[in-house]
Amino acid sequence: MKSILYTGAKQVEFGEKAEPEIGPGEVLIKVAYAGVCGSDMIIYQGIHPRAKAPLVMGHEFSGTIVKGHGSLPPGTPVTVYPLLSCGHCQPCRNGYAHVCDTLRLIGIDCDGGMAEYVKVPEDKIVPIPEGFSLKLGAFIEPVAVGVHAVSRSRYRPGDTAVVYGAGPIGLCVAGCLACFGAARVIVIEANPHRLEVARQMGFATIDAARDDLRAKVRAYTRGRNADLAFDCAAHPSVQASILDILRVQGTGIVVGSYKRPAEVDLIQIEFKELTLVGIRVYEWRDFETAVAILQSGRVDFERLLSVAAPEDAPRQFGELLSGDTDAIKLLFQLG
């Protein structure tokens, strides 16, 4: 089968690989689209703590069932809940399997969706509703991250929220907030193209490269500051303003993954009675909500998707790393 293979630091190859053979409890999927995630870029750079070459990356994908499912017939359109939890550690036993002590992912710890075929455990299959496009099907996972972030944020209808970063996750968080009835969503971004996309999606925007961020948030909120601030940039510059732009008893939510510890001003947390919340991936119900949000069509998430041929993977990964691309979420079309 055709596959995109990570073979070592800054190396991906497009080529032939043996088709996976399924065992008991496994389902074979013919892949339609597979998205490139920030964590795939960490793997590509050769600095992911767990991923080992050779590896077929891809944990955000859609496709159709080929064989192996007990109740869903061949041809059923599906996506996959990619988390592999141990089932017996303390978090798993207490309902927090998504923060399992030894959490693994399809496409990071074993072969994933950037190939013609992928095998997955049967209990990870998420059927896609009738009439739902397979292209959007590959975007259910990032939207589920947005759903999970808003769910854990103490968000209340009518809140005003600031979102740092207009990458796929920032725009998913912003889109979910809009669907859930936020009064105003303010997106902060330095990249002009991404800023323009955020504006066209109906969000208020702040240009991180030019604007006085604090003054703009105050202007947008008539001096009240934000109820919530989502850090989807995980950039060291965020820490300089995130606590300033929150109102008294506001909440900051850390969605992005920091690579090294950031400084936090605990005095402000005390003085303004702020709350800081952390987010990791998603839970099952977030996938279900993400499907409903995408199905509603209330936010035009499709405009975030760019499609590339798998043969083009070596060049596409290079461009994603250098930032020399307008793609926000790049999908490889595998079928």
Ligand SMILES: [Zn+2]
């Ligand atoms: Zn992802």
Ligand SMILES: [Zn+2]
């Ligand atoms: Zn566990």
